[in-house]
Each structure stands twice: as structure tokens, then as C-alpha cells.
Amino acid sequence: MGWPDGVAGPTGPDPRDHGAVPTTSSPVTVRPGRDADLDAVVDLERVCLGRDAWGEALVAPGLAGDLPTVSYAVAVAADDVVGHAVLSAVGDVAELQRIGVAPAWRRRGVAGLLLAAVVEHAGAAGADRLLLEVREDNGPALAFYARHGFEELARRRRYYADGATAVVMQRGLGGAGRMAP
Numbered sequence: 001m002g003w004p005d006g007v008a009g010p011t012g013p014d015p016r017d018h019g020a021v022p023t024t025s026s027p028v029t030v031r032p033g034r035d036a037d038l039d040a041v042v043d044l045e046r047v048c049l050g051r052d053a054w055g056e057a058l059v060a061p062g063l064a065g066d067l068p069t070v071s072y073a074v075a076v077a078a079d080d081v082v083g084h085a086v087l088s089a090v091g092d093v094a095e096l097q098r099i100g101v102a103p104a105w106r107r108r109g110v111a112g113l114l115l116a117a118v119v120e121h122a123g124a125a126g127a128d129r130l131l132l133e134v135r136e137d138n139g140p141a142l143a144f145y146a147r148h149g150f151e152e153l154a155r156r157r158r159y160y161a162d163g164a165t166a167v168v169m170q171r172g173l174g175g176a177g178r179m180a181p
């Protein structure tokens with residue numbers, strides 16, 4: 001069962017963005033992650049998730065397909081990996097384990113594209129709901145998930161290494177890809 005291929009996305013980044021040095025407008029596509037994406041995904045983990053980042057030892061087996069329930073998707077612009085998502089699907093429950101977008105590419109719908117691919121893949125794998133955990137102090141991610149129809153299910157105190165609380169969120173997969181109004 002594969003990820004949907006060739007999902008076209010936004011162009012960018014905007015030349016005015018801090019740190020971005022674009023030479024052309026590039027459409028973003030989403031494809032399955034593969035071994036050759038290891039360095040790029042580990043970099044995204046570090047840049048996007050800081051102290052909670054996964055290192056090479058955790059990412060490599062997932063990209064290699066050695067973890068049967070785990071799938072990686074990457075967002076690519078002009079051959080650069082600019083975002084990634086990790087899904088674990090077991091039975092009727094799927095878990096979005098990671099989603100991250102390079103800072104220069106944020107607020108352009110890249111995470112939305114990755115999530116749409118995750119939702120489609122999870123549904124095809126037989127899941128009927130998608131769960132995730134997010135730090136309660138991660139405002140951008142909470143806003144992103146609320147925009148995409150996730151609702152709070154529970155809170156887990158001291159879930160993260162620094163003592164932060166996790167918000168557990170879920171959404172059904174019946175309306176795959178639909179945004180909240």
C-alpha cells in the first residue's frame with residue numbers, strides 16, 4: 001500500500017522570507033520517504049522538533065521500511081525535502097507520530113499536503129481515526145490541528161522529558177482531508 005504520489009502544492013518560498021534563497025518557484029509534491037532522505041529527515045527533526053527530535057538510529061529503520069506499521073512521507077520542492085510526516089497504523093487506529101516543515105516553507109500549506117497524504121494512507125490501511133500527541137505549549141501545531149478537524153481527547157501530564165504536558169487529539173477519517181470551517 002503506497003502513499004498517494006504527485007500531490008501538487010504551493011509554490012515558494014517567498015523571497016522576502018528570512019533565510020530563504022529561492023531561485024525559482026517550485027511546486028511541492030508529497031511522496032513516500034526512502035533511505036536517501038535520511039540526512040534531510042534527521043535535519044528536519046532537529047530543526048522542527050528540537051529536544052524531542054529523533055536521531056538517525058530511530059529514523060533510518062522507518063525510512064528503510066523495516067518497521068512494518070510505520071510509514072514516512074516527505075514533501076519535496078525542486079529536489080529538496082522541505083517537510084516530513086510519520087504515520088503508524090495498527091488496526092482501526094492510526095497515529096500521526098511526526099509532522100514538520102522547514103521554517104522557510106511554513107504557512108504555505110505544506111503541512112496540509114502532508115496531512116492529506118497521511119489521512120489517505122491511514123484510511124487505506126484500514127484505520128477509522130487518527131490520533132496524535134502535541135505539547136500543550138506548541139501553539140502553531142495546536143492551531144494547525146484544530147484547523148484540520150482534530151479535537152482534544154485527553155491530557156497527559158509530564159509526558160515530555162522537560163515535564164511538559166501532552167494534549168492527545170483525534171479526528172475521524174470519514175471526511176478525509178476536510179478542513180474545519
Ligand SMILES: CC(C)(COP(=O)(O)OP(=O)(O)OC[C@H]1O[C@@H](n2cnc3c(N)ncnc32)[C@H](O)[C@@H]1OP(=O)(O)O)[C@@H](O)C(=O)NCCC(=O)NCCS
Pocket residue numbers: 048049098099100101102105106107108109110111112113133134135138139140141143144145147
Ligand atoms: C505545525 C507545522 C507542521 C505547520 O506547518 P505549515 O506547513 O506551516 O502549516 P500549513 O501552512 O499547512 O498551515 C495550515 C493552517 O494551520 C494553522 N497554522 C499553521 N501554523 C500556524 C501558526 N504558526 N500560527 C497560527 N496558525 C497556524 C493556520 O490555520 C494555517 O492556515 P493559514 O496559513 O491559512 O492561516 C509547522 O509549524 C512546524 O513544522 N512546526 C514545528 C514542528 C511541530 O511542532 N510539529 C508538530 C509536533 S506535534
